[in-house]
Every structure is written in C-alpha cells, then in structure tokens.
Amino acid sequence: MFDAIGLDADDTLWENETFFRSTEAAFADMLADHAERDAVTERLVETEKRNLSRYGFGIKGFMLSMVQTAVELTEGRVDGHTIGRILEMGRDMLAHPVHLLEGVEDALAALENRRLFLITKGDLMDQERKIAASGLAERFAAIEILADKTPGQYARVLKRHGVAPERFLMAGNSMKSDVLPPVELGGIGVFIPHDMTWSVEHAEPERHPRLHELARITELPGLIEMLECRT
CATH class of the missing domain: 1.10.150.240 (Putative phosphatase; domain 2)
Structure with missing residues (x-):
C-alpha cells in the first residue's frame, strides 16, 4: 500500500x-x-x-x-x-473567497483513512490563508508549502516524513510540478487536468507506467485501490 x-x-x-x-x-x-x-x-x-x-x-x-x-x-x-x-x-x-472544485469533498471523504499530504507552492501567507479558508486542513496529516516543486524539494519532503518515493503517489493539475517530479523519484504521478492551467505549468508527458491521467478527482480513490491490488 x-x-x-x-x-x-x-x-x-x-x-x-x-x-x-x-x-x-x-x-x-x-x-x-x-x-x-x-x-x-x-x-x-x-x-x-x-x-x-x-x-x-x-x-x-x-x-x-x-x-x-x-x-x-x-x-x-x-x-x-x-x-x-x-x-x-x-x-x-x-482576499478572494476559496471555492472548492466539484468532487473534492467526495474524493477526500473516500480517502479519509489514508495518510494525506497537501503539497502546494507559492506565497506562504496567501497559501496559508487559502488552506485555512478551505476548511480542509484537518483532512491532511502534513501540509507543505514550497517555493517550487522540483524533484529535490519532493525528496526532502518525503525524507522528512519517512516516506519512500516508491510508496508515494502525487496528484495534481500541473504535469510539470505535480506529476513528473514524483515519477522521476520513483513514485506515482496522477495528472488531473484543469481547464485553465497556467502555461508555465505545462510540460509534455512521456509514456510511463507510473504516470496516470484522470478526468476528475473523484476517480482518484478508485485508481489508488486498483494500483494497490496490482502489487
């Protein structure tokens, strides 16, 4: 698992x-x-x-x-x-309110028994504000706000929490920041596209057995169960 x-x-x-x-x-x-x-x-x-x-x-x-x-x-x-x-x-x-995306509450409810990490990047104060306003902070065992999301940054986060890269799965809307770095480290990357992802976050994916794409976040719990059954 x-x-x-x-x-x-x-x-x-x-x-x-x-x-x-x-x-x-x-x-x-x-x-x-x-x-x-x-x-x-x-x-x-x-x-x-x-x-x-x-x-x-x-x-x-x-x-x-x-x-x-x-x-x-x-x-x-x-x-x-x-x-x-x-x-x-x-x-x-x-000061803009935080609007959760459709299906997020259902997906997190289905993953409530999992050890969840929230890993984001950007301005510390603004990210802390949004996390608090979202009402989701208590769902996560760890919250990491990074300056950038590179393989080295992920490696330090995983080492700090005692998680081996091959036993880690990361999901997000940025191929460049959320998917490819964990895959490079030996983990699983799950791409969940958003209609308006910033052009800076675009990256061309390579076909890889540890890279997966979902249409919506509600499909994530099922994918995790399927991947664990395979192993």
Whole structure:
C-alpha cells in the first residue's frame, strides 16, 4: 500500500487560475490605448516568467509583474492612478473567497483513512490563508508549502516524513510540478487536468507506467485501490 498520498491545492482542490485570468483581462483593458489586448497579455506572461526567479510564484509576484509591464508598455508614462488600480486588483485577489472544485469533498471523504499530504507552492501567507479558508486542513496529516516543486524539494519532503518515493503517489493539475517530479523519484504521478492551467505549468508527458491521467478527482480513490491490488 501507499504510505502517503499527496495532493496539490491550487486548481486541484480549489479554483485559482480563473482569478488570475480575469485580472489579466482587466489589466489588458487598462492598457488598451498602448497595445492590443493580446499583446498586453503576452507581454505580461513573458514578464512573469522572467520574474519567477526573483519573486517566486503567487499573487504578489503577479502584481509586481503587472506594474513592470505597465511601466514598460507606456515607456514610463503610466500614471499613479493606474498603478493604484493594479495594486487594488492584487489586493482583491488576495482576499478572494476559496471555492472548492466539484468532487473534492467526495474524493477526500473516500480517502479519509489514508495518510494525506497537501503539497502546494507559492506565497506562504496567501497559501496559508487559502488552506485555512478551505476548511480542509484537518483532512491532511502534513501540509507543505514550497517555493517550487522540483524533484529535490519532493525528496526532502518525503525524507522528512519517512516516506519512500516508491510508496508515494502525487496528484495534481500541473504535469510539470505535480506529476513528473514524483515519477522521476520513483513514485506515482496522477495528472488531473484543469481547464485553465497556467502555461508555465505545462510540460509534455512521456509514456510511463507510473504516470496516470484522470478526468476528475473523484476517480482518484478508485485508481489508488486498483494500483494497490496490482502489487
């Protein structure tokens, strides 16, 4: 049997990317006099990617990238009102209610006797806020908030909790962050796609016997039982 089941948070347990997309659209409208909306969005995404090594993942880095993009696209002529509006949009995102995805409660109820790990990444304060607001914290034996999800980060988490990689299963919506790193370590990766996964989290999967894909999270308990029966 698996010693631990890992679950991602954003866009696996609750909505996240939809709020980024709606803010991104509002930002593009604000700068429509300076560039086509699609061009504004593309420039923002490029800026976010460049800034990941400085600001990490999360809303605060997104806010700073919006400010930088506005400054660059207006050649430094952006006014204080626009900067203030960008900051206001970011604050709205940081206060947004947590909406659980369909089927999450049922899936967690079916896994209640399992040793569950919540493994997420991003800004510490924002992730802690969302976890508390979700009402799900007590369902998990361990909660890990990482700066990034790399094989090395997963290895340290598993070592800290005394879990062998080959007895670990991780499920989430990001092929790059949730699936491929555990598979690389020798564990099982389960891909549960979300309609709005951020482009940075995309990765081309390779056919692998320890990589699985599900249409919805409610299928996860059945997959776990099937995999354990095989062994």
